[in-house]
Amino acid sequence: MNSDQGESIRFWQTAPLAGVELLAARYIEHRFVPHVHDGYVIGMIMDGAQRYRYRGAEHLAGRGTLVLINPDELHTGHKGTEDGWLYRAFYPDNAQILAMLGELELPTDSLPAFGATLYRDPDLVSGFCQLHQLLESPATALQQQTLWREMMLLLLRRHAGVKAPGEPGREHRAIVQAKELLQAQLAAPPSLEELAAAVNLSPFHFARVFRRATGMPPHTWLMQQRIAQARALLRDGCLPLEVATQLGFADQSHLSRQFKQVYGVGPAAYRSARQSL
Known part of the structure; x- marks a missing residue:
């Protein structure tokens, strides 16, 4: 990690996820004094290392680790290497977690608690990092809200002892x-x-x-329908930029990536081939 970049902090919320605060930061000399949060902390160390004290013990969180802090539990934080640490974190409030459990008809009489604080759990770290980056993008609220729930259920089942919900009906x-x-x-x-x-x-x-x-989840099904409609519009002679705008893609390159993943060819090449028939 290059320490010449200096410290940086971005703290934000995204409208589709009410009750969840987000942090992307690079800390070098910053030291967190002993403090508590009234909600959970779900952090991922992207690079470097963080040292912190929690439940009376010192912990060293290196690259690729998942850091979990329960509500109202005292902890600190400072660099674990000379270059500091690169960090992404979610701060969901307690009402958000209880509401999610209620949606699954799981017990909501008390908050789940993580049994430990530091985990090497590559698929969870990868999934939460992808979700965090998704919340910086123009992804649909449909996708953001679905993936948040899926990741949180996986986390709570794996590390907080939350039981599996019942099988969904067919509806x-x-x-x-x-x-x-x-x-x-x-x-x-x-x-x-x-x-x-x-x-x-x-x-x-x-x-x-x-x-x-x-x-598939609803946002993936939606994308399949968008791509099918894009194909029909391209076949009728619409330009890729017009198609992207009409169907709600973030931009033309977003359409191109999604279209090629399904059809193996970009939208411009597909349109040209159809026009030559």
Whole structure:
């Protein structure tokens, strides 16, 4: 890690995830005094190392580790190497976690607690890092809200002893209605919470029912429909930029990446080939 870059801090919230604060930072000389948070801390060490005191013990969190702090537990923080540490973190409030458990009809009479603080758990670290970066991007609220719930359930089941929710039902009518809503709003789809409310299900229950019925989460199904519609528009002679704008892609390169993943050829090349027939 290059220490010449200096310290940097970005702290923000994204509207689709009410009750979750986000931090991306590079700390070198900064020292956190003993303090507590009223909610959880879910952190990933991206590079370097952080040293901290928690539950009366010293911990050294190196690159690729997951740092978990329970609400109201005293801890510190400072550099564990000369160059400091690169860090991404989620700070969900307690009401957000309890609401998510309620959506799955899991017990909400007390907060889950992480048994330890430091984990080497590569797939969780990778998943949370990807989610954190997604929350900096123009991804849909549908995708952000779905992935947040899926990652948090995985984390709480693996490291806080939360039991698995019951198997989702089939809810055929709700799935049909949801597909119709998504088809009608390809460019500006509803959020997971809006979509679930429209079919009278809780958000997490709906997401699990939808995945069981289709084999994919709702945001992935939506992207498949966008790409299919993009193909039809390109076949009719629309320019890739027009297609991207009309169907709600972030930009033309976003359309190109998604289209090529499905059809093996970029939208411009596909349009040219169709025009030459």
